[in-house]
Amino acid sequence: MTPFSYRRPASSMDASALAALKGHKLLGGGTNLVDLMRKGVEHPTTLVDVTALSSEIIEMEGGGLLIGAAARNSAVAAHPLVRAHYPMLSRAILAGASAQIRNMATVAGNLLQRTRCAYFNDPAASRCNKRQPGSGCDALEGFNRYHAILGGSPGCIATHPSDMCVALMALDAQIHLAGSAGTRIVPLADFYRLPGDSPHLETTMEIGELITAVEIPASAMGQRSAYRKVRDRASYAFALVSVAAGVSMQDGTIEDIRLAFGGIAPRPWRALQAEAALRGGPATPEAMAAAMDAELAVARPAAGNAFKVELLKRTTAAVLLELTGDRS
Numbered sequence: 244m245t246p247f248s249y250r251r252p253a254s255s256m257d258a259s260a261l262a263a264l265k266g267h268k269l270l271g272g273g274t275n276l277v278d279l280m281r282k283g284v285e286h287p288t289t290l291v292d293v294t295a296l297s298s299e300i301i302e303m304e305g306g307g308l309l310i311g312a313a314a315r316n317s318a319v320a321a322h323p324l325v326r327a328h329y330p331m332l333s334r335a336i337l338a339g340a341s342a343q344i345r346n347m348a349t350v351a352g353n354l355l356q357r358t359r360c361a362y363f364n365d366p367a368a369s370r371c372n373k374r375q376p377g378s379g380c381d382a383l384e385g386f387n388r389y390h391a392i393l394g395g396s397p398g399c400i401a402t403h404p405s406d407m408c409v410a411l412m413a414l415d416a417q418i419h420l421a422g423s424a425g426t427r428i429v430p431l432a433d434f435y436r437l438p439g440d441s442p443h444l445e446t447t448m449e450i451g452e453l454i455t456a457v458e459i460p461a462s463a464m465g466q467r468s469a470y471r472k473v474r475d476r477a478s479y480a481f482a483l484v485s486v487a488a489g490v491s492m493q494d495g496t497i498e499d500i501r502l503a504f505g506g507i508a509p510r511p512w513r514a515l516q517a518e519a520a521l522r523g524g525p526a527t528p529e530a531m532a533a534a535m536d537a538e539l540a541v542a543r544p545a546a547g548n549a550f551k552v553e554l555l556k557r558t559t560a561a562v563l564l565e566l567t568g569d570r571s
């Protein structure tokens with residue numbers, strides 16, 4: 244590992260000033276960044292420890308939650324308000340990583356974790372446009388079972404690895420940012436970039452900005468919500484596909500719906516077309532199949548992951564049938 248220095252600022256503005264400096268990287272729980280430093284993917288000159296920033300989980304006036312950026316994943320999953328009002332989020336977090344990693348990992352770190360593409364993580368022997376812009380992408384013709392079927396580009400087909408962020412996408416979360424120009428709030432839907440021809444740029448954050456909190460608006464869909472993850476082994480594995488869903492029903496009709504997918508795109512994928520097709524209609528297998536056909540019409544699987552299209556359709560239908568079934 245390349246030698247580095249360590250700073251621990253007391254305020255978000257001090258952290259922001261340090262984050263703007265060349266070679267400085269923000270350190271949360273370190274569960275991803277330290278791994279990448281060991282592998283030679285990341286070479287920060289200075290780690291800026293931001294775990295002293297807010298880790299509070301606060302109920303907002305009028306409903307909704309404000310989760311401090313330094314809140315540990317395990318604390319969020321176990322929080323009574325999250326479990327009562329956003330069970331989908333609690334389940335998504337518990338579906339990720341291991342208990343030890345969840346105890347260390349922070350909410351902001353979860354949002355900003357890097358892809359687990361094997362070629363990205365192998366600087367000694369692999370070409371990767373995300374790690375080294377313009378160098379090529381060994382995943383395109385290589386082992387791409389875990390890669391994207393939606394949102395990729397000829398430059399990169401990596402997937403975003405988070406489970407938590409899939410639930411946050413379905414919950415219309417907003418990201419609170421602080422930087423030298425002040426503070427701002429960005430919808431999670433606008434937070435991640437698709438790779439296009441610059442896969443090394445992953446978010447819309449400015450240089451020197453940092454995440455201070457995640458806001459989740461009040462939701463009426465908490466009681467009919469679910470997160471389901473399909474993976475190669477029962478625990479400690481990234482998603483092949485995952486589905487976060489919440490619905491509200493009125494007389495057998497889907498009154499409203501939130502649907503997001505993981506494991507299939509460079510960012511947590513909000514299924515707006517499927518939502519629009521299902522909203523106001525019957526909760527039938529036929530309607531769900533038609534909605535997923537619409538959502539996946541632009542899917543572009545690679546040679547090794549065409550199975551994800553059908554797997555995602557079936558997983559989504561199973562989740563929605565369970566959520567929309569008679570609960571009387």
Ligand code: SF4
Nearest residue numbers: 360371372380399400
């Ligand atoms: Fe790199 Fe993206 Fe290609 Fe993986 S898919 S090797 S992250 S450019």
